[in-house]
Amino acid sequence: MLNRISTYFYQRPKLVLALFLLPPMLYMAVVYLGSLFSLLINSFYSIDDFTGLVIRELTLKTYGQVFSPANREIFMRTATMAAAVTVFDALLAFPLAYYIAKFASPRAKTWLIIAVTIPLWSSYLVRVYAWKLILAKEGILSWFINLLRLDGALEWLLSFPSIGGSSLALSPIGMFIVFSYIWLPYMIIPIQTALERVPGSLLEASSDLGARPLQTFRTVILPLAFPGVVAGSIFTFSLTLGDFIVPLSLGNSKFFIGQAVYSYQGTAGNIPLAAAMTMGPVVIMIVYLLVARRLGAFDAL
């Protein structure tokens, strides 16, 4: 009997494939794309200002609100933060990823990868609150800065209205530090993976042909690691773009996109506006991916 069944499937490989793919495809179509679609639909609804009820008629009214000056500022602020975090993480991640991929012994490599990913095992919320304590006025970082007698420099930095605040724990600088820390593994791992695939002989060949280390970096290492940098930046950029916990716990009164969405759908009960705001990061990410493709980031995939 079992033999008959396996023979039946053996003769119909396409049926087997279909059976395997059906559950994940259903999941993708219904749960994943379905929720995106409902988001899209909701963003074209509007809310009755008096009753607070959702009017289920397609309109662009809500998008008008999205592009109000206040919201535009929120988009700019969030995108700037996401870009800054991405650039900083890329700069931090590259040397470490390069070391892990090309120099570390197999043993050291294992330990370093564990060290990079270990923070991901603990709750993200716990880590954000831990950083709140580290960055607080009485926290260990302030203590250390005082020890180095750099408190004047910190005061000066915090006095800038756009990035400063009353303390590191309540300022965009603090958010920047925490975002960079939290998303760093997502940048290191893709770059390391990309560098891992670059054979050592290519680097030797480059230097054999007369290229100095910096030239080898620019003409061989960077182009070949670029897809990894882009993959990492997609994580850091989009994760920063949508996050609301970090701004909520470390930010000042100025909103980020995630916070805005959170408050619109929560306290304000304005689901359409929340949905329309969410489309912002989606559009930004689509543009980002198109630019990355233009730059040839996916040529090697």
Add this chain to the structure above:
Amino acid sequence: MNNSSVVAVRFDGVSRYFGEVRAVDQVDLKIQDGEFFSMLGPSGSGKTTCLRMIAGFDRPTAGRIHLYGQDVSGLPPYERNVNTVFQDYALFPHMNVGDNIAYGLMVKRVPKAERMKRVEEMLELVQLSGFAGRKPSQLSGGQRQRVALARALINHPKVLLLDEPLGALDLKLRQQMQVELKSIQKRVGITFIFVTHDQEEAITMSDRIAVFNQGRIEQIGSPAEIYEKPASPFVAGFVGTSNLVGGEVAKRLTGSEQTFSVRPEKIHLGSAQDTPSPDMIVVDGVIRDVIYLGLYTRYLVEIEGGIDLVVVEQNLKTSSMEALSAKGQKVKLSWHKDHVSRVGG
């Protein structure tokens, strides 16, 4: 060789240790300008490490390396006028063939017009004209090999290093490339240092061969010297098939207990009644095994002392049936005294 008095590469007591492992152990070596020099040996014998030290990828633990009289032991690869053809070709996958070949000129900031002109010349030299726009992934193994060669030669290096460059090619292509490499070397007239574990390849192409074993050079000489007069049992065994005879039997046959080697094709397989001439060494034996190989037949003959000798005979008249039926026959083996090589030990 065009300038045989000039020494291209000189090793003075060069050693390279990796921890406890002595990859290269006290190697002295002189390679002449314009020579096609092969480093032959099994994997792990130190030949590739020697090549990498000439290129600058590895530094000697002890000893000095000179290139045309200049001590380069501490120089990085990009400051040596030496180029390498890598075993895996190491073509840059994100550049097309033209940019790969022009790479060395590009990093030296040679103007673009000249770069393009010289790339064209190189493509012609390696018979790949019209391929400049292709990506390495669109090429066959043999074509990649040629691009790697062109990319190295365009820099007019004083020495070209080749690290088992033909290893990944199939037999036909390999033989074709052997001939081609040799003719390119003659045309450009630069020193080629060729690393291989394939003795036939080394013999086909080289002016001289260094046979490596366990980090040391066992013998340096022309292909004929290496083959005809192996200096050690290792060389005799590694280069071609060899019959080693030592001890009592050696003493009876040659008057000395020293181990000697004799090549299978030098041994004459005669009938037990033959009376060979006096300058021949003669020994009786029994054919234990016969392997018919088309072009020739390989016999395994047991002589006194339980020693097996391999004998090959061309199949001039013999048919496979005749050859195979020889098993168990008593025979008389003979070879000329000149074909005996003392290998010591």
